[in-house]
Amino acid sequence: MHNKVLILDFGSQYTQLIARKVRSLNIYCEIQPYQISLEQIQSFAPQAIILSGSPSSSSKKNSPKPEEGIWQLGIPILGICYGMQLLVTHYGGTILPSDKREYGSAILNIINHNELLAGLGDREEVWMSHSDAVSSLPECFSVLAKTDQSPYAVIAHKELPFYGLQFHPEVANTKNGIKVLENFLIRIGKITANWTPNAFINENIEKIRKQVGNQKVLLGLSGGVDSSVTAVLLYKTIGNQLLPIFVDTGLMRYKEAERVKQTFSAYPDLNIRYVDASKTFISKLKGITDPETKRKIIGNTFIEVFEKIAGEYEEVHFLAQGTLYPDVIESATFTGMTAKIKSHHNVGGLPEKMNLALIEPLRELFKDEVREVGTLLGLPESIIQRHPFPGPGLAVRIIGEVNAEKVRLLQLADEIFISELQKNGLYNTTWQAFAVLLPIRTVGVMGDERSYDQVCALRAVDSIDGMTANFTQLPMWFLQKVANRICNEVKGISRVVYDISSKPPATIEWE
Numbered sequence: 132m133h134n135k136v137l138i139l140d141f142g143s144q145y146t147q148l149i150a151r152k153v154r155s156l157n158i159y160c161e162i163q164p165y166q167i168s169l170e171q172i173q174s175f176a177p178q179a180i181i182l183s184g185s186p187s188s189s190s191k192k193n194s195p196k197p198e199e200g201i202w203q204l205g206i207p208i209l210g211i212c213y214g215m216q217l218l219v220t221h222y223g224g225t226i227l228p229s230d231k232r233e234y235g236s237a238i239l240n241i242i243n244h245n246e247l248l249a250g251l252g253d254r255e256e257v258w259m260s261h262s263d264a265v266s267s268l269p270e271c272f273s274v275l276a277k278t279d280q281s282p283y284a285v286i287a288h289k290e291l292p293f294y295g296l297q298f299h300p301e302v303a304n305t306k307n308g309i310k311v312l313e314n315f316l317i318r319i320g321k322i323t324a325n326w327t328p329n330a331f332i333n334e335n336i337e338k339i340r341k342q343v344g345n346q347k348v349l350l351g352l353s354g355g356v357d358s359s360v361t362a363v364l365l366y367k368t369i370g371n372q373l374l375p376i377f378v379d380t381g382l383m384r385y386k387e388a389e390r391v392k393q394t395f396s397a398y399p400d401l402n403i404r405y406v407d408a409s410k411t412f413i414s415k416l417k418g419i420t421d422p423e424t425k426r427k428i429i430g431n432t433f434i435e436v437f438e439k440i441a442g443e444y445e446e447v448h449f450l451a452q453g454t455l456y457p458d459v460i461e462s463a464t465f466t467g468m469t470a471k472i473k474s475h476h477n478v479g480g481l482p483e484k485m486n487l488a489l490i491e492p493l494r495e496l497f498k499d500e501v502r503e504v505g506t507l508l509g510l511p512e513s514i515i516q517r518h519p520f521p522g523p524g525l526a527v528r529i530i531g532e533v534n535a536e537k538v539r540l541l542q543l544a545d546e547i548f549i550s551e552l553q554k555n556g557l558y559n560t561t562w563q564a565f566a567v568l569l570p571i572r573t574v575g576v577m578g579d580e581r582s583y584d585q586v587c588a589l590r591a592v593d594s595i596d597g598m599t600a601n602f603t604q605l606p607m608w609f610l611q612k613v614a615n616r617i618c619n620e621v622k623g624i625s626r627v628v629y630d631i632s633s634k635p636p637a638t639i640e641w642e
């Protein structure tokens with residue numbers, strides 16, 4: 132059995148990133164809401180606990196607190212940002228809302244290279260995101276490092292294995308954050324790093340077998356990375372109890388249905404059923420312009436389609452989906468405290484009453500972990516390296532009302548962009564790329580004639596897990612070539628722009 136780390140979630144947008152970083156050290160961890168009881172914590176039996184950040188302020192009266200008993204368990208605890216502030220207040224220190232907000236990069240000056248900071252330089256770049264700050268440190272703590280604005284940037288309890296970081300070691304901008312986590316877990320927590328994608332597969336096979344018994348499981352198979360990996364994992368586990376369904380929503384990319392069929396012709400045993408529901412989806416979206424309403428309608432329509440199909444078989448009780456961690460976190464949260472960004476159709480869009488129980492074996496994984504699992508399961512490069520494509524499809528890339536003609540226009544533009552990326556060896560170097568159709572028309576001149584047509588935006592981003600992203604610095608000659616082809620070949624689009632926003636503050640999709 133592998134060692135376990137418990138991450139208590141106080142509602143930070145980065146809690147999942149902490150988990151990702153811990154997992155990347157081949158250490159198993161789970162995120163639980165901060166309210167879980169001491170008994171639950173003890174039965175999980177973690178070797179170490181990490182307290183996440185939080186949007187709330189520990190200087191406020193009813194700020195969230197963990198079970199008192201966690202300080203007596205005798206296991207190492209690392210508090211990150213809000214988590215550190217909890218540690219300080221527990222031992223009688225004070226936190227003051229500061230008038231200076233410290234947000235972004237800062238230089239950490241290390242004064243004491245103890246076990247937690249072993250192997251780091253004297254100065255390290257770290258990433259801060261707080262406004263509250265420790266104003267008095269309890270006697271039992273010592274300071275290990277400071278920044279210009281934070282005199283208590285890293286603290287350690289003098290006798291117990293309790294540590295606090297004002298900065299965020301889990302975000303990519305903290306260059307050596309992973310080293311700090313590694314020191315905490317492996318040096319201090321003495322945890323053995325033995326959790327691998329292979330271990331994940333084996334454990335899940337066991338779990339799913341128990342859950343499913345000899346029942347049938349319906350699977351939404353989009354041909355994307357997540358559901359394809361889910362399909363192969365489930366097929367390996369329950370064989371032809373699995374019923375994979377591909378739904379053509381009419382909001383797919385150019386020739387998508389045909390291409391998915393072609394790819395999966397290599398897996399005849401999967402017995403995929405192809406359902407054309409494009410008319411239903413398109414008609415339900417008529418007149419709808421609000422992004423959240425679109426997402427909800429699409430989510431509901433998916434479930435209706437699945438339930439209808441399930442009704443055609445005897446005894447289908449389960450619906451499997453390729454839901455990932457980022458889908459879960461951005462739709463809702465473990466503690467209900469994180470701000471809602473958008474409803475990813477497969478999670479937030481689910482209707483309250485659903486007759487099928489969900490099976491989501493990848494729910495705890497990030498994209499890169501899913502790709503590793505897929506590779507281990509023997510899926511081809513062409514599926515593993517595919518760019519993510521959202522369940523609501525082109526509906527969230529057509530700003531304003533969706534109709535079949537706009538879908539057709541966007542498909543053509545998107546296909547030009549993607550095929551050029553592939554031809555020029557740029558497809559695999561960008562994380563995700565696509566075109567967006569804007570609801571505005573602009574004036575142009577074509578063949579000496581005035582045109583008044585639509586605008587299309589190109590979007591390409593570099594990311595690791597979709598949680599944060601930078602726009603891809605595609606070469607200008609390339610963008611020019613794509614723009615020329617789109618204006619020349621797609622009648623109805625006469626202007627192309629390139630989106631240079633990062634996430635945050637923008638999201639990857641436009642809606």
Ligand SMILES: Nc1ncnc2c1ncn2[C@@H]1O[C@H](COP(=O)(O)OP(=O)(O)OP(=O)(O)O)[C@@H](O)[C@H]1O
Binds near residue numbers: 519
């Ligand atoms: N057209 C579709 N037909 C059937 N199921 C779908 C379809 N689109 C989405 N789904 C279901 O919704 C889930 C979430 O979609 P999502 O786009 O996140 O994953 P994916 O398509 O499997 O992978 P990727 O993120 O790489 O596109 C899918 O895993 C799948 O179960």
Ligand SMILES: O=c1[nH]c(=O)c2[nH+]cn([C@@H]3O[C@H](COP(=O)(O)O)[C@@H](O)[C@H]3O)c2[nH]1
Binds near residue numbers: 523598637
């Ligand atoms: O399964 C999904 N259902 C959805 O509703 C959905 N919305 C966005 N995405 C994909 O998630 C990643 C992050 O997207 P955003 O920055 O736009 O939130 C990007 O990769 C998006 O393409 C979705 N995936």
Ligand SMILES: NC(=O)CC[C@H](N)C(=O)O
Binds near residue numbers: 263
């Ligand atoms: N990132 C955090 O955990 C922030 C904690 C707290 N809300 C602050 O502003 O200091």
Ligand SMILES: [Mg+2]
Binds near residue numbers: 353355519520
């Ligand atoms: Mg997809």
